[in-house]
Amino acid sequence: MTVSCQAHNFAAIPEGIPESSERVFLQNNQITMLLRGHFSPYLVTLWIYSNNITFIDHATFDGFYSLEELDLGDNRFLRALAAETFQGLSRLHALYLYKCGLSSLPSGIFSGLHNLQYLYLQDNHIEFLQDDIFVDLMNLSHLFLHGNKLWNLHQNTFRGLINLDRLLIHQNQLQWVHRRAFHDLKRLTTLFLFNNSLSELPGECLAHLTALEFLRLNGNPWDCDCKARSLWDWLRRFRGSSSSVICETPEDMQGKDLKAFKAEDFMVCLGTESQHQIKTHFFSSMDRVAHKDHHSQHTSKEKGYGIDLEHSLHNIEPAAPHPGHKKTGKNCTHLKNRNRISKPVSLGSSKNAHELQDYVPDYQQKFSFGLMPTVSPKRKAKCTRRTPIRPPSGVQQAAGSGGANVRASLLVLLLLLMGIIR
Numbered sequence: 001m002t003v004s005c006q007a008h009n010f011a012a013i014p015e016g017i018p019e020s021s022e023r024v025f026l027q028n029n030q031i032t033m034l035l036r037g038h039f040s041p042y043l044v045t046l047w048i049y050s051n052n053i054t055f056i057d058h059a060t061f062d063g064f065y066s067l068e069e070l071d072l073g074d075n076r077f078l079r080a081l082a083a084e085t086f087q088g089l090s091r092l093h094a095l096y097l098y099k100c101g102l103s104s105l106p107s108g109i110f111s112g113l114h115n116l117q118y119l120y121l122q123d124n125h126i127e128f129l130q131d132d133i134f135v136d137l138m139n140l141s142h143l144f145l146h147g148n149k150l151w152n153l154h155q156n157t158f159r160g161l162i163n164l165d166r167l168l169i170h171q172n173q174l175q176w177v178h179r180r181a182f183h184d185l186k187r188l189t190t191l192f193l194f195n196n197s198l199s200e201l202p203g204e205c206l207a208h209l210t211a212l213e214f215l216r217l218n219g220n221p222w223d224c225d226c227k228a229r230s231l232w233d234w235l236r237r238f239r240g241s242s243s244s245v246i247c248e249t250p251e252d253m254q255g256k257d258l259k260a261f262k263a264e265d266f267m268v269c270l271g272t273e274s275q276h277q278i279k280t281h282f283f284s285s286m287d288r289v290a291h292k293d294h295h296s297q298h299t300s301k302e303k304g305y306g307i308d309l310e311h312s313l314h315n316i317e318p319a320a321p322h323p324g325h326k327k328t329g330k331n332c333t334h335l336k337n338r339n340r341i342s343k344p345v346s347l348g349s350s351k352n353a354h355e356l357q358d359y360v361p362d363y364q365q366k367f368s369f370g371l372m373p374t375v376s377p378k379r380k381a382k383c384t385r386r387t388p389i390r391p392p393s394g395v396q397q398a399a400g401s402g403g404a405n406v407r408a409s410l411l412v413l414l415l416l417l418m419g420i421i422r
Contacts, residue, residue: 005029006047013038027051027071042066049073058082064089071096073120083108094118098144102126111136122168123147135160142363146170153181166190170216173197179204182384187211194243195219203230206238218243224253224261226269227266235259 001021007028017024019040023370024047031051036059039046044066054073061067071076073096081107086092093115102124110116116137126148134140140161150172157178158164158391164185174196188209194202198220206212215238222228224247235242235258243369245258 004282022066023326024048026150028104033057036060036062039064045069047071049075051075053078056081057084058084059087061089065091067092069094072100073098075099076101079104085109087112089113090115093118096120097124099123104128104134107129109132110134113137114139115370116140118142120144121148125149127151129157131156134158134160135315138161139160141165144168146172148172150174151197152176152178154178155183157181159184161185162187164188167227170191170194170196170219175199177205181205183208185209191215193220197221199248200227201231203232203234206231206234212238213240215240218247220245222246223249223260224256224258225250226266228258229266229269232261232266233259237241320343339370349418 001018002023002025003017003021004025006025008014008027010026010031012031013026013034017039019041020042020394023045024039024043026046026048028050033055034048034053035057036289038060041063043064045068047069049071050073054070054077056078061070065088068091070086070089070092072095075097078100079102081097081102086095086109090112092113095113095116095118098120099122102121103126105121105126107130110119110133113136117139119134119137119140119142122144124212126145126149127150129145129150134143134157141163143158143161143164143166146168150169151174152175153169153176154179155178158167158181158365162184167185167188167190169192170192171377173200179197179202182191182205186190189211191209191212191214194216196219196354198217200223201217206215225356228247231245235245236274242259247253247258314345
């Protein structure tokens, strides 16, 4: 049975609602509170949005095991909910709490809602989400949090949301997102973060979103210095739809789209998420060392510091060999085994180019950038063709005439033997 009493100016729940009612629509009235006993536990759908509800008793929905859809939205003076309000609603699949004036959500408020698929919390005043507040919502597909006052997202804010498809967090006040904030969201396809206060977002943070298709980051004050390098790196490999990422700082980058940057724009950067800068003379000095120490035919895999610098700058390709350059002969010692500058220990000796594709070394732990190497690299011996060793010409002539005399003597002896036999 369905009961429809919307827009009747009721100030309280009307009496006489049949106990067998499965669908009750009471939206657009003036109802101020919900108490235990107001509704039958056989309800499947309850719409009571756009009222003046200020209080909901924690036992109002006790025993409502059949309830599947509950719309409490647009009750702007509700402001608070007890942690037990929705306990036991094991079949609930849609919960609407938008525009309710909520400033916080108590721990455990969504406990046991294993079948919930849609949770609408937008347009409230929520400033903080406790760790694991959504941990029981393993079937949730839509989570709307836009239009709140959230300013950070912690590592376990979204833990447990393994089937989440859409996450809308735009129009908040986000300034910081933990690098593992989205680590459980392997099936997320849509993420809206636009119109926040984000100046940086680690690329590692988005790396967990392997199914992402739509990303919106516009409307944030992005700082496009070295901190932005990891985000740029992730965006250049992202194959879905993404918004522009307009830089606000530094001043010389203002108004530019981070997505349009190239690897050389980060030439002064230390590493993926570094806030430091390497002095220009460091790179020029290292380039000179690399040119002196390595043959032009060698790839970046055979370079010492060179491989680290190139990988930190997104695998900038080395210059191709000059036309006409001849390959070294086999008799020469291979240069990569001689006078080679060692790689940092963390790289290991067994990594190949593919494995190092996304590796960024931690230079700050390896070197002091204020000091440059003072010992000049050893000069490499050049490979030269070996000249065959021959005896002097006089020896060759003597050896040639002596050989002729021996042959003549043997011929005479052979003729004498043939005469004796006859």
